[in-house]
Amino acid sequence: MIPPEQTPSEDSLRTRRLQRAASAVLYTVLVAIALWTVRAFIPAVVWAAVIAIALWPALGWLEERPRFRKHGTWLAIGLTAAIGLLFVVPFAVVATQAASEARDMMHWFHEVLRSGIPMPALIDRLPVGSHQIAAWWQENLATPLGSSPAVHNLHSATVVAMTRHLGGRVVHGLVIFGFMLVTLFFLFQAGSRLGEQLFAASRRAFGADGAMLARRMADSVRSTVVGLVVVGLGEGALLGIAYAIAGVPHATLLGMLTAVAAMLPFCAPIVFLGAALWLLANGATVAAIGVAAFGLIVVFVAEHFVRPVLIGGSTRLPFLLVLFGILGGAETFGLVGLFIGPALMTILVVLWTDWVRR
Structure with a gap:
């Protein structure tokens, strides 16, 4: 050790500065590697952080209540379940509504493929552009859609590719949503x-x-x-x-x-x-x-x-x-x-x- 009356040499100070710089570089590299490793879950963490910040005053108020003071885990479970239901219930309503009308939609779709989409009478009453819109509608949509130029490029391979892409996005969104709820639970549990x-x-x-x-x-x-x-x-x-x-x-x-x-x-x-x-x-x-x-x-x-x-x-x-x-x-x-x-x-x-x- 250096005695109190002595001051560190310039070499010692230079060594410490180099060590601090090397430590900063090392920490930066380690953090960057860690973020790159979990990059697929960063959206879930960000969403959980946004929701937690929005509900943080309510969480603090609930933590002060005697009923929840010693039951932080149950409070976190309840809040996480409430957030999950807030997102799930509207989508469930939409899915139920869509399923109940799937038969009518399929019947309408087959009718459209066979006979086309009739032009609404509103188009004839438009003040501007009614003739151009009516001509395009008659050429592309009023005829059977199987031979319509507007849907000529929508062949089966394109539809399959679009469906596969949409399905992949839905699955990815569900995975992110699940990890967001898990992250949100641990944030609420930390309090x-x-x-x-x-x-x-x-x-x-x-x-x-x-x-x-x-x-x-x-x-x-x-x-x-x-x-x-x-x-x-x-x-x-x-x-x-x-x-x-x-x-x-x-x-x-x-x-x-x-x-x-x-x-x-x-x-x-x-x-x-x-x-x-x-x-x-x-x-x-x-x-x-x-x-x-x-x-x-x-x-x-x-x-x-x-x-x-x-x-x-x-x-x-x-x-x-x-x-x-x-x-x-x-x-x-x-x-x-x-x-x-x-x-x-x-x-x-x-x-x-x-x-x-x-």
């Missing part, structure tokens, strides 16, 4: 201790600013989940009631589809305007106008008043950056990017604020 450890690690590695940034990112993810999911479910419920009143078939199923579409900014009109066009094509003009007008009012209020407050208010993020984060995140990272994008925009705003103040 609030895990959150405290993560914030402590951020503070130790990056200082107080790093811990603050981590909290802002978590708040951004949580508010985005609330803004997208809760507002989407609200729009779907309101428009589902409108579909039922207007006489649109399968109003419950269409309301679920509207809720999913409403979680993406400005996508709900695709569904309710399609329902309005269906009503208009069947002669229900007043009902079609009512569904379209009510849907536009609901979407306008949700997109311009409710969602900006829920997403941008708690994170102090301008709604334009929220919108860019949602759309850019979805394009870059897929569906989970809807929640990652605003968190990245939060980092950008925090870094910009710190740089301006210095």
Whole structure:
């Protein structure tokens, strides 16, 4: 050992710096290898982290209740089962509805193959382009589809390949969903201790600013989940009631589809305007106008008043950056990017604020 009155030599200091640099490189390589090894399960972990962050305040509140204080495992099982049912039940409803109508759909499909799809009378009443659309429809869809130019390239090999690809994607999605639930269970089982450890690690590695940034990112993810999911479910419920009143078939199923579409900014009109066009094509003009007008009012209020407050208010993020984060995140990272994008925009705003103040 070096006596207290002596200072380390330059060679000793150089050796320590090289050792620290080598350790940093080694740690980086090991982390990269570990991430590469589990790369197939990263989407499941990210989804579990997003859901856990969104439910973390509720988890902390439940952990403080005497009933769950000593039963953390059962609490984790209950929350994980509830999340699983929240995803499984809508898909089960859709599958049941599809199975109950499979016979009618097959009968309609065989009729279409034999005689084609009749042109709706609505096309003749279009103010612009009715003749061009009618000519294309008569040439491609009104004739038996077996000889139609529009479906000439859809031979059996193509259909088999598309079906195989779709089946593979469905199986892959189910596997990711299963591992997401497993990961979510262990996150819930760790409880609030895990959150405290993560914030402590951020503070130790990056200082107080790093811990603050981590909290802002978590708040951004949580508010985005609330803004997208809760507002989407609200729009779907309101428009589902409108579909039922207007006489649109399968109003419950269409309301679920509207809720999913409403979680993406400005996508709900695709569904309710399609329902309005269906009503208009069947002669229900007043009902079609009512569904379209009510849907536009609901979407306008949700997109311009409710969602900006829920997403941008708690994170102090301008709604334009929220919108860019949602759309850019979805394009870059897929569906989970809807929640990652605003968190990245939060980092950008925090870094910009710190740089301006210095």
